Amino acid sequence: MLIRRATHSTNLLRRFFGTAALLQEQPPESPLYLTYLDDFPKPDPKYAETIHAIPRATSGKNISAKERKAGRVPSIVFEAEDGQHGGNKRLISVHTNQIKKLVNHMGRSFFLSRVFDLEVRPDFESEDIVEKVRVLPRKLHLHAGTDAVLNITFIRAPSSAWLKVDIPIVFRGDDVSPGLKKGSPLNVINRTVKFLCPADIIPPYIDVDLSELDVGQKIVAGDLKVHPALKLLRSKDDAVCKIMGARVSDQKKSK
Structure with missing residues (x-):
């Protein structure tokens, strides 16, 4: 009986509000879904x-x-x-x-x-x-x-909504990147990455650290550090950026 009533209520919600209303009203899985965390960017109040x-x-x-x-x-x-x-x-x-x-x-x-x-x-x-x-x-x-x-x-964007957002990428550490200091160029492949975000914690940008990136190395979508509530909406192997040129080990193999 309870299952039948629940199904009836769900059908009524779909009839009047559409399936999206049900998606938006799903309760958060943990308190992490409700707040920004200290280790991640927050919207600028200005x-x-x-x-x-x-x-x-x-x-x-x-x-x-x-x-x-x-x-x-x-x-x-x-x-x-x-x-x-x-x-x-x-x-x-x-x-x-x-x-x-x-x-x-x-x-x-x-x-x-x-x-x-x-x-x-x-x-x-x-x-x-x-x-x-x-x-x-x-x-x-x-x-x-x-x-x-x-x-x-x-x-x-009510608090209950999950929204697909193209989050901008901000590159940092280019002044100390080993590959860039050697004169190799940075190839930026994607300047934004799409995530499914709870409306209350959409990040203003995603930090990408280049400080340890050497020649021939790249950063992919799966490497990005974001709030644990965010869900990546592309392959985790998609490249975000790469320092162009071959690594020394690859050059030795080709000889």
């Missing part, structure tokens, strides 16, 4: 900014052009259906200057891996809040010639 938005009734090329002319960026907020793609969209517009400032200060890939509070008001001067949600910028469309922000896609 970028903890609330993004202001107003509702937008319709979409289309002409509407979007009018929004941009008025100093607003046409945007969409989706529910996180599978951690990456969304449904149940809400049309909004955000301040062009606010988004431009954030993107310029943080950098594009860092902006796209940062959770923000978003407040929707009837208009930008209003004191009334229609909706307040946490969101993750999913896509940022820039003008090819001017880098002007053309539109943004956000995805909701």
